[in-house]
Each structure stands twice: as structure tokens, then as C-alpha cells.
Amino acid sequence: MTNTQGVFAKTAILGAAAAMALGLGAASAQDYSPAVVFDMGGKFDKSFNQGVYDGVERFKEETGVSYREFEVTNETQREQAVRRMAQRGADPVLGVGFAQADAIGKVAAEFPETRFSLIDGVVDAPNVQSIVFKEHEGSFLVGMLAAMKSETGKVGFVGGMDIPLIRKFACGFEQGAKYVNAGTEVIQNMTGSTPAAWNNPGRGGELAKAQFDRGVDVVYAAAGGTGVGVYQAAKDNGKFAIGVDSNQNYLQPGTMLTSMLKRVDVAAYNVFNDAQAGSWEPGFKVLGLAENGVGWALDEHNEDLITPEMKAAADRARDDIINGTITVHDYMSDNSCTY
Amino acid sequence: MEDLFVLVLRTFDAMLRVATPLIFCAMAGLFSERSGIVDIGLEGKMLAGAFAAGAIAAVTGNAWAALLVAVMVSMSLALVHGFASITHRGDQVISGVAINLSVAGLTVVLGNAWFRQGGQTPTLGAEARFMPITLPGVETIGAIPIFGTIYAESISGHSLLVYLALAAVPLTAWVVYKTRFGLRLRAVGENPAAVDTAGISVTWLRYRAVMICGALCGFAGTFLAIGQNASFVRDMSAGQGYIALAALIFGKWRPWTAFGACLIFGLLDAVAIRLQGVELPFIGEVPVQLIQALPYILTVVLLAGFIGRAVAPKAIGVPYVKER
Numbered sequence: 157m158t159n160t161q162g163v164f165a166k167t168a169i170l171g172a173a174a175a176m177a178l179g180l181g182a183a184s185a186q187d188y189s190p191a192v193v194f195d196m197g198g199k200f201d202k203s204f205n206q207g208v209y210d211g212v213e214r215f216k217e218e219t220g221v222s223y224r225e226f227e228v229t230n231e232t233q234r235e236q237a238v239r240r241m242a243q244r245g246a247d248p249v250l251g252v253g254f255a256q257a258d259a260i261g262k263v264a265a266e267f268p269e270t271r272f273s274l275i276d277g278v279v280d281a282p283n284v285q286s287i288v289f290k291e292h293e294g295s296f297l298v299g300m301l302a303a304m305k306s307e308t309g310k311v312g313f314v315g316g317m318d319i320p321l322i323r324k325f326a327c328g329f330e331q332g333a334k335y336v337n338a339g340t341e342v343i344q345n346m347t348g349s350t351p352a353a354w355n356n357p358g359r360g361g362e363l364a365k366a367q368f369d370r371g372v373d374v375v376y377a378a379a380g381g382t383g384v385g386v387y388q389a390a391k392d393n394g395k396f397a398i399g400v401d402s403n404q405n406y407l408q409p410g411t412m413l414t415s416m417l418k419r420v421d422v423a424a425y426n427v428f429n430d431a432q433a434g435s436w437e438p439g440f441k442v443l444g445l446a447e448n449g450v451g452w453a454l455d456e457h458n459e460d461l462i463t464p465e466m467k468a469a470a471d472r473a474r475d476d477i478i479n480g481t482i483t484v485h486d487y488m489s490d491n492s493c494t495y
Numbered sequence: 496m497e498d499l500f501v502l503v504l505r506t507f508d509a510m511l512r513v514a515t516p517l518i519f520c521a522m523a524g525l526f527s528e529r530s531g532i533v534d535i536g537l538e539g540k541m542l543a544g545a546f547a548a549g550a551i552a553a554v555t556g557n558a559w560a561a562l563l564v565a566v567m568v569s570m571s572l573a574l575v576h577g578f579a580s581i582t583h584r585g586d587q588v589i590s591g592v593a594i595n596l597s598v599a600g601l602t603v604v605l606g607n608a609w610f611r612q613g614g615q616t617p618t619l620g621a622e623a624r625f626m627p628i629t630l631p632g633v634e635t636i637g638a639i640p641i642f643g644t645i646y647a648e649s650i651s652g653h654s655l656l657v658y659l660a661l662a663a664v665p666l667t668a669w670v671v672y673k674t675r676f677g678l679r680l681r682a683v684g685e686n687p688a689a690v691d692t693a694g695i696s697v698t699w700l701r702y703r704a705v706m707i708c709g710a711l712c713g714f715a716g717t718f719l720a721i722g723q724n725a726s727f728v729r730d731m732s733a734g735q736g737y738i739a740l741a742a743l744i745f746g747k748w749r750p751w752t753a754f755g756a757c758l759i760f761g762l763l764d765a766v767a768i769r770l771q772g773v774e775l776p777f778i779g780e781v782p783v784q785l786i787q788a789l790p791y792i793l794t795v796v797l798l799a800g801f802i803g804r805a806v807a808p809k810a811i812g813v814p815y816v817k818e819r
Binding site for chain 1: 783
């Protein structure tokens with residue numbers, strides 16, 4: 157198996173070299189050449205990475221500036237990919253995902269003139285902008301919606317890789333569900349403990365079915381590409397599902413109760429835009445409900461599922477969170493879910 | 496108590512679903528390996544089958560067409576393996592690995608070129624998939640206590656391909672042990688020279704074995720893409736081909752024991768999924784990592800302690816050179 161993976165890595169690196177060669181050809185004509193490094197899951201995961209993809213695509217459409225991109229398919233590629241981008245003169249370099257924090261930190265020190273942005277991770281360096289979201293606040297709201305929709309009083313959570321960030325989603329969701337009704341039972345599962353867990357829809361579906369067997373009737377997936385399997389299982393079993401990161405309501409209309417929006421598309425767009433305009437600043441950016449960085453999706457695909465009472469309650473809670481009446485616990489602040 | 500019973504039955508229900516691709520692949524490997532051809536390419540053939548099924552189902556909307564093409568694609572890969580290792584007497588492991596690697600890359604590249612969804616195929620509607628079917632008489636039989644509940648919860652309500660996998664086991668056992676072809680198949684894996692002396696073509700016999708192997712892998716792939724899931728996703732076989740190979744060795748290259756091994760792997764996986772986040776008496780909540788390692792730990796324990804020596808077919812991996 158290790159052997160196979162080794163060869164996989166080689167194939168992928170060859171692919172990477174080819175992709176970068178192409179990228180160079182396209183970008184040499186212009187001075188401003190932004191780059192993005194997607195993480196495992198891929199830019200078409202219909203979720204987190206795809207949100208970033210949508211954002212940078214929008215930038216490309218509006219400005220006509222093309223960008224270099226790379227999709228990490230193996231853990232060993234992150235640092236190489238980021239360094240390659242910097243070596244080839246890309247600026248700014250946008251890293252996607254918590255797992256790229258180490259890579260960005262290292263490469264940023266080697267290229268002090270290059271601007272780096274990192275979504276979902278924190279690197280303390282003079283040329284790095286760290287963008288993090290208050291996912292717990294958005295998850296709180298969809299947790300409320302789930303608990304209000306549930307008839308069994310049991311709601312489920314399927315996470316991707318078992319990391320503090322995903323526990324943060326889970327904790328906010330649980331708190332929201334219990335805010336509506338303290339007796340709500342929240343069943344939580346993680347898909348795996350390796351990055352492969354972001355892309356395993358079969359297992360996601362099995363986890364969801366196991367939760368349905370235990371009485372869950374609304375399931376929230378924060379699992380990248382794995383979520384697709386969760387939504388499919390919800391549809392096949394006549395339950396409700398909640399999407400994550402991007403608006404995923406369109407995936408299974410009638411089944412998708414809503415989606416927890418994490419506006420990575422806006423964040424990615426702003427990085428490229430600000431860097432071009434010269435208003436890019438290093439440091440930390442924390443985007444929550446107040447900044448419209450997180451929220452929940454209501455569109456033509458799920459408007460029949462959300463009653464006016466549910467919407468009113470969620471809107472009230474939103475205001476309360478913004479003005480501080482409700483405090484949503486951030487799992488990552490103390491690595492525990494106590495509230 | 497009633498609830499617990501249902502929960503156990505649902506776990507068995509999940510076991511059958513999870514074990515289905517393993518069963519197809521283990522039976523596939525059995526034909527190939529019993530004829531003396533090592534097949535490490537089960538994984539690749541299954542993945543290719545899954546991609547073909549997902550792609551064809553997306554284009555035509557017909558699950559049967561998807562199955563047919565998946566079987567054909569997988570069989571043609573099997574023929575490549577046969578051509579390299581039977582006709583040209585190449586190293587069988589290398590040929591198998593080559594198939595695995597090229598399929599892992601090709602499916603993503605082709606998928607991206609055709610559907611532009613990053614190597615996935617479009618999500619399918621129910622009509623283009625093998626959906627769960629309710630067996631006849633669930634209403635009446637389901638009313639019978641215990642047996643009826645088992646029938647309704649565990650046995651009924653699977654995709655057609657799950658039942659085909661279950662049928663593949665007795666069929667394989669019958670072919671291998673009760674037919675003339677099976678006798679020759681076993682003989683050619685033990686002592687090809689003897690078979691040759693009897694005037695039977697070793698090459699043709701082995702080709703037929705790898706073709707059957709390819710067909711069964713196609714079924715496994717179809718189940719992955721349009722039975723269990725609703726689209727092809729890159730690398731969706733996730734190492735199950737290797738697990739099936741392990742199950743085959745576990746089962747000492749015999750159909751029923753290999754089937755048992757597949758069910759054990761399936762059961763461990765299903766239990767692992769259900770144990771997550773559950774408070775166990777005296778132990779408390781078990782960490783995710785431990786739960787996920789459980790199937791593999793148990794495999795090691797079972798292999799080391801209970802299975803005994805697994806003796807491979809004698810001529811396995813050895814290309815046959817006809818003496819002049």
C-alpha cells in the first residue's frame with residue numbers, strides 16, 4: 157500500500173509540474189498573478205474548496221486576470237505546491253484549509269516579499285493574512301433549524317476528518333439544537349482521522365444510515381465531498397440534511413433543509429481583489445455572523461421546508477448572537493464543548 | 496429489548512451492503528488465483544467498472560446499460576492483465592499494479608474531460624440506479640415475530656446487486672467444485688503441466704478465468720457507483736479491492752470461507768460505524784481512531800491466532816512455459 161501511495165505521489169507531482177508549466181504560460185503576460193492552492197477534497201467538492209473556487213472564478217470573470225491553481229491530492233504536496241507558487245512569482249498566494257498552515261508559515265518566511273493569505277488557519281507572520289470564520293455561530297443557527305424540524309427530537313452530525321475545527325461545527329450545532337429544546341439528542345460521528353475522510357461518500361452514507369437507525373431525522377454534514385453521500389442517504393431514506401460551506405440546497409431539493417454558509421467565496425474574492433487594489437493587509441480576520449461571514453441559506457429549493465416561525469426564531473437568535481445576548485461556545489478556544 | 500434487536504438487525508443490514516463489493520471481488524480473485532494468476536488488480540478493475548457505470552448511467556440514464564458497460568470495461572482490463580501475464584509471461588504483480596495505477600489516474604482525467612466536475616460523474620436520479628428493492632411478502636412475513644423482523648429489516652430492502660453478490664457465492668462454489676471447467680481450473684493452478692499433458696490448453700483456460708474475474712469486478716464497481724452511491728467519485732474503491740484480496744487469502748482460496756471473511760470485514764466495518772460516539776458501559780466513549788483501527792486489529796488477531804496456514808495454489812504467480 158505504501159508503495160502504491162509513493163507512486164501515486166509521483167504521478168501527482170508530474171501532474172503538478174505540468175499544471176504549473178501551463179499556469180506560467182498563461183500568467184506571464186500580466187504583472188498581477190495571484191495563485192490559489194486548493195486542499196484535499198478538490199475544487200469540485202461541492203463544498204468548502206468549491207466555495208473558494210467560485211470566489212476566485214468570480215474575480216477572474218470580473219477582472220480578466222487569470223490565476224494559477226493547484227489541487228493538493230496528497231499530504232506531502234502542500235508545502236511544495238505553496239513554495240512553487242511563490243518561486244514562480246505568484247503574489248498573493250492563497251492557501252485553502254487549516255492543513256496548509258504549516259506550509260504557509262514555512263514558505264512565508266522564505267519569501268518575505270510575497271503576500272500569503274490562509275483561509276481557516278492562523279499563521280503569525282508579517283506577510284501572512286489569516287482568515288478564520290466563526291463557524292460555531294452559523295452552526296448554532298442551523299442546529300436550531302434542525303431541532304425545530306425534527307419530529308423525533310434527535311438530530312445528527314457527520315464530520316469529515318476528526319479535527320478541532322470540525323468539532324467546532326459540531327459543538328455550535330449541538331448548542332443550537334439544545335437552545336431550541338434542551339432535550340434534543342445530538343448524535344455525532346466523524347468519518348475518519350485522515351484527510352481521506354473528506355472524500356468518502358460511501359462511508360458518509362453508511363454513517364448517516366446508522367444515525368437514521370437510531371432515530372435521527374435531520375443530519376448536518378460538515379465533511380467536504382463526503383457530505384454528498386450523507387445527503388444521498390438522507391434522500392433515499394426520506395430524512396432531512398443540512399449542507400455546509402457552500403449553498404448546497406440545490407443538490408437534493410426537498411431533502412436539503414438548509415446549508416450553513418461559510419462565505420469562503422467572498423473571502424477568497426476579497427483576497428485577490430484587495431491585493432490587486434493594494435488594500436491587502438496582513439494579520440487576522442475573523443468573520444462571523446456580524447460580518448456576514450457565516451449564515452444559513454434560504455432559496456427556492458428549501459423555502460417550503462422552512463416555516464415562518466423557524467425563520468423568525470433563527471433571525472432572532474442571529475440578532476442575539478450579534479449583540480451578545482447569546483454566546484456560542486467556540487470549541488477551539490479550549491478544546492472542549494462546554495457551554 | 497425490541498429496539499436493541501432491531502438495531503442489531505440493521506447492523507447486519509449494513510454489513511451486507513458494505514460486504515457486497517468485497518464478495519464480488521473475492522469471488523473474482525478466486526477464479527483468477529485458482530487458475531494460477533495472481534490478481535492484485537482487483538482494485539483497479541473495480542474502480543474502472545465504477546467509473547464506467549457512473550458515466551454510462553449519467554449519459555443514458557439506464558442502470559442496465561451501465562452494468563453492461565462496466566462489466567465490459569472491467570473485462571477488457573482483465574484481458575490486458577491476461578495478455579501481459581499469460582501470453583507474455585510477465586510478472587503478474589507488476590501487471591496488476593500497473594492496472595491499478597493507470598485506472599486511478601485515467602478515471603479522474605476522463606471524468607474531468609467529459610463531465611467537468613473534477614473527476615466526479617453527475618449525481619444520478621433513482622431511475623438510473625439499482626435502488627433497494629422490497630422482497631415479496633414483507634408485509635405478511637414481516638408480521639411474524641423474530642423471523643419476520645429479520646426478513647423485513649436485514650434481508651429485504653437491498654439493491655439487486657447485493658442479492659447478486661450473495662448468489663455469486665454458491666454459483667462460484669458450484670462452478671469451481673462441481674463442473675468440468677472448475678476441475679480443470681483448480682488443476683491448472685496446481686499443476687499446469689499435468690493439464691497440458693491431458694491435452695487441454697493452459698492459456699485458454701487461464702484467459703477464461705481472468706475474464707470471469709473481470710466480469711465480477713465490473714459488478715463490484717457498478718454497485719459502488721450506482722448502487723451504494725449515486726455517482727462516481729475519484730478513488731471511491733478506497734482500497735476495498737485489497738481488502739477483498741485479503742479476504743480471499745483469509746478464506747484460503749475457497750468460496751464459502753472467503754465469503755465468511757468478507758462478511759467479517761463487513762460486520763466489523765458496520766459495527767465500527769455504529770460504535771462511534773456511543774457511551775459503552777464501564778469504558779465510556781471510545782475514541783474515533785481506536786474504533787476505526789478495530790477492523791484491522793481484529794484482522795491481525797484472527798490471522799495470527801485462528802485461521803491457521805493458508806496454502807496458496809501451487810502454481811500461483813508462475814507463468815506457464817510449454818515444454819518443447
